[in-house]
Amino acid sequence: MPALVVLGAGTAGTMVVNKLRPQLGPDWTVTVVDPSDLHHYQPGYLFLPFGTYQPRDVVKPVAHVLGKGIERVKAAVDRVDADAREVHLAGGRTLPYDYLVIATGTTPRPDQTPGMAEGMGRNVHEFYTYDGAMALRRALEGFTGGRVVVHITEMPIKCPVAPLEFAFLVDDYFTRRGIRDKVDLHYVTPLPGAFTKPVSARAFGDTLTHKGIELEPDFVVEHVDADAGTLVSYDEREVPFDLLVTIPLNMGADYVARSGFGDDLNYVPVDKETLQSTFSDRVFAVGDASNIPASKAGAVAHFAVDGFVPNFLAHIQGKPMTHRFDGHANCFIESGHGKALLIDFNYDTEPLTGVYPYAKVGPLSLLKETRMNHLGKLAFKWIYWHILLPGRHLPVPIRMSMAGKVPADHAEDEPTDDAPPIPSF
Amino acid sequence: MPTATINGKDVQIDAEGFMTEPSEWDEAIAEVLAGNIGIELTDAHWKLIRFLREDFAKQGETATTRRVQTVGGVPTKVQFELFPKKPAKKMAYIAGLPKPKGCV
Numbered sequence: 001m002p003a004l005v006v007l008g009a010g011t012a013g014t015m016v017v018n019k020l021r022p023q024l025g026p027d028w029t030v031t032v033v034d035p036s037d038l039h040h041y042q043p044g045y046l047f048l049p050f051g052t053y054q055p056r057d058v059v060k061p062v063a064h065v066l067g068k069g070i071e072r073v074k075a076a077v078d079r080v081d082a083d084a085r086e087v088h089l090a091g092g093r094t095l096p097y098d099y100l101v102i103a104t105g106t107t108p109r110p111d112q113t114p115g116m117a118e119g120m121g122r123n124v125h126e127f128y129t130y131d132g133a134m135a136l137r138r139a140l141e142g143f144t145g146g147r148v149v150v151h152i153t154e155m156p157i158k159c160p161v162a163p164l165e166f167a168f169l170v171d172d173y174f175t176r177r178g179i180r181d182k183v184d185l186h187y188v189t190p191l192p193g194a195f196t197k198p199v200s201a202r203a204f205g206d207t208l209t210h211k212g213i214e215l216e217p218d219f220v221v222e223h224v225d226a227d228a229g230t231l232v233s234y235d236e237r238e239v240p241f242d243l244l245v246t247i248p249l250n251m252g253a254d255y256v257a258r259s260g261f262g263d264d265l266n267y268v269p270v271d272k273e274t275l276q277s278t279f280s281d282r283v284f285a286v287g288d289a290s291n292i293p294a295s296k297a298g299a300v301a302h303f304a305v306d307g308f309v310p311n312f313l314a315h316i317q318g319k320p321m322t323h324r325f326d327g328h329a330n331c332f333i334e335s336g337h338g339k340a341l342l343i344d345f346n347y348d349t350e351p352l353t354g355v356y357p358y359a360k361v362g363p364l365s366l367l368k369e370t371r372m373n374h375l376g377k378l379a380f381k382w383i384y385w386h387i388l389l390p391g392r393h394l395p396v397p398i399r400m401s402m403a404g405k406v407p408a409d410h411a412e413d414e415p416t417d418d419a420p421p422i423p424s425f
Numbered sequence: 426m427p428t429a430t431i432n433g434k435d436v437q438i439d440a441e442g443f444m445t446e447p448s449e450w451d452e453a454i455a456e457v458l459a460g461n462i463g464i465e466l467t468d469a470h471w472k473l474i475r476f477l478r479e480d481f482a483k484q485g486e487t488a489t490t491r492r493v494q495t496v497g498g499v500p501t502k503v504q505f506e507l508f509p510k511k512p513a514k515k516m517a518y519i520a521g522l523p524k525p526k527g528c529v
Contacts, residue, residue, distance in 0.1 A: 154491075192511075218510060220490075222502065234505040264492050420429030421442035422461045423518055425511045 002028050002316070005087055005097040007077055009034035009062050011042070011389070012287025012301040013103030018067045018391035019309045031071040031095065033087065039065045040130055041384055043298060046162055046334065048133035049140055050173050057381065058130065065389045077104070080259040082280045099282050099316065102256070102268050106158050106288040106296050108132075108248040113153055116248060119226025124244045127166060128158065139243060140173065145182030146242030151231060152189045153221055156265075157250045158288055158296045160196060161343070163187075164204055165334045166245065171211045172336030188216040188231060188239055197350035199408050200343060203367045207335060250296065252289055267291040272347065273324040275308055276315075284308065292327065293347060299329040302388055306398045328400040330356065332377035340373035342366055346400040355404040358396070363404065432457045436521075443517065443524050447481060450521025458519045466519075470507055473499055477520040487522045489513060 004020065006013045009032045021030045044058035066072060076090040080100065087095040108128045110117040116124060125136040150167040157163075167187050174180040187194070187208055193201035194208055194215055208215050222234045224244070231239040252266030261279050263269055268285035269278045272292040277283040285291075286308055287301035294300045307323035315321050327347030332340045342364050343351035355363040364373055387394050429438050436449040442461075444450055455474060459466045466474075476497040480488045490513045494501050504512035513525045 220501075220505075234502055235510055264489065264495060420431060420438055421440065423441045423443065423514065425462060425515060 002098045003096060004028060004030045004099050004101070005095055006030070006032045006101040006103055007034075007080075007087065008032075008103035008105060008287075008289070009036070009039060009066070009072075010103060010105050010287065011298040011384075012105070012289070012305060013101070014039065014065055014389050015302065015305045015391055016101055016103060016286055016308070017070050018065075018389065019305065020312065021067050021069050023309070023313055029071060030069065031073055032066065033073045033075055033077060033089070033095070034062060035074060035076040037062055037074065039389075041381060042128075043159070043384070044381060045127050045130065045133040046165055046169070048130075049127055049136040049166075050169055051137060055130075055134070060385070065385075067390065077253070077255040078258070079255050080261075080283075082259070082261065082277075082283055085282065097282075099312070100280075100284070102277075102283065102285040102289050103287050104253040104256070104289050106250045106252055106267075108158075109251045110246075110248040112249040112251070113221060113224060115224035115226060116153075116246065119224055119244070122226055123229060123242065124224060124226050124246060126246055126248060128162075128247060136245065140170075143183075143243055145179055147184045147186065147240060148243045148245065149186045149188055149231065149239055149241040151187075151219075151221070151239075151244060151246040152191070153247060153249045154190055155196070156296055157247050159331075160295055160297075161331065161333045163189075163247050164194065164208075167213050168207065168211060168336040169334060170245075171213060175337075185211075185213045186216060186239065186241075187213050188219045190218065190220045192217050197345075199353065200351040200367060203341075203353070207369070211336070256289070263291055272327070274311055274321045275304060275325065276321070281315075284312070292325075294327040295329060297329060297331060298384070298388075299331045300327070302394070303328050303398055323398075326399050328398065330396075332373050332380060334374065334377055335369045338374055339369040339371055340377045341369055342373045342376065344400065344405070349400060349402070349405075350408065352405040352408060354406040357401075357404050366405065439524075441524070444521040445523065447478075447521055447523075450478075454521060455519050458521070462515060462518065464508065464515070464519070467507075469503075470519075473497065473504065473507065473516060474520045477516055477522060481520075481522050487513075487517045487520075487525045489525055 006017050017030055017032050038059050039062045041058040044053045047053035078088040078090045080087050085097055110120050125139055127133040127136050152163050174183045194204035195201040219233050222232050229241050256262035256266040268290050270285050270290045275284045275286055288296040304325050307325045311321035311323050330344035332342055334340045344356050345351045353367045356366055358364050428435050432453050437446045439445050490501050493499050508515035517524050
């Protein structure tokens, strides 16, 4: 009786089991391992601190989102023995597998930056966990003025646009409370600009300026001094704060390191087109848990899983995997005041301006704040619970298209004389 | 891909000036590249550059500052002292390796 074991019942793991279970024969067992009884709609954490979403919007029992015929094991993983094809669970139980899908995601780790964990819940907060987002809601409610610093520790992070959205929403929130003039808002990032890639970095940089949010780029934090209320960088710059909202270092699960196959940040090395691990043809990693060079985000997991499912079904029959994931994803970016932006990108093409031809809905503006994009963002919660998680088909193309996009200007790329260019650092 | 002449040798570079073919690099080129960005190479610099070159040969990827600390044994703080402001990018530039990858 062949056994598929999936580690993690988050966005990626749930989509994988719900899509594969009906396609695998009745002789297969499909087991999903997760220590929690609850499934969290993580994109909703962004809205919890502002009271826009309530806890009931973001939490459902795992049992309600898993399809029929899927076995659930409530446990944490101790380690994977890829040679023996066994998962050792915390508590001593062992689960043998024929095929394993690792989908345990990535987790914020405030303990990895000196001083950060110590300040957490006082003047240091985060919104990447349910508890953190709710604690931040209370902190924001009690805030009457001063320096608010939104900060990214190190890339890569889960949902790399969320810190920007959070900063935009802080501006919106204090404007609505009528005390925006008493709040000094700063955005501190290890990146050289507001975002990862040039075109979108310029667009978001303009948005920050427009909203009166000061950008501090190239800031790599060395430690947090919560008592003094300062962030200190490796090159000895100091950024003072009254309220720090940080995105801690993100790392994959510790059992990945204990199993001996993780990279420096506990991500599972895979082929970026098939998600098959580099160390075993029976192990795959989907979603944030893998080391593919794409955003760690549910949108990427969704597009990746669409190709993974037919690949997996071919692979177990000894056939070649023909779907090649191109890193495509798109996401709405909330910008406050009832508007949002949309970005669409893949491994090779950065987010560009232009329009996204969305079937039935009509073209949506790319990298531009519109009311329509905001409605798309809000609609996504319903789509998540009712279409994505159950594994139903969302009628959007898997592979990225250049239709409607304005190409980046490459005119400045070619050196014009014999003197080699020197990078500007 | 454009080419450039560095220290009398034709090498391939990208639009920013990073070498794109690690095998075209040599230590004399490193001295020139370091000079371009105002760094004088000491033994401490060389220790790091050699680690980066060896690690790239094994891994096929340019080490991050985190990896230089955990595997190479040079604390991030020291990397910032040797290659001020942007150690990862500067080390890669001087070592003739691809710029560390960034994702969306």
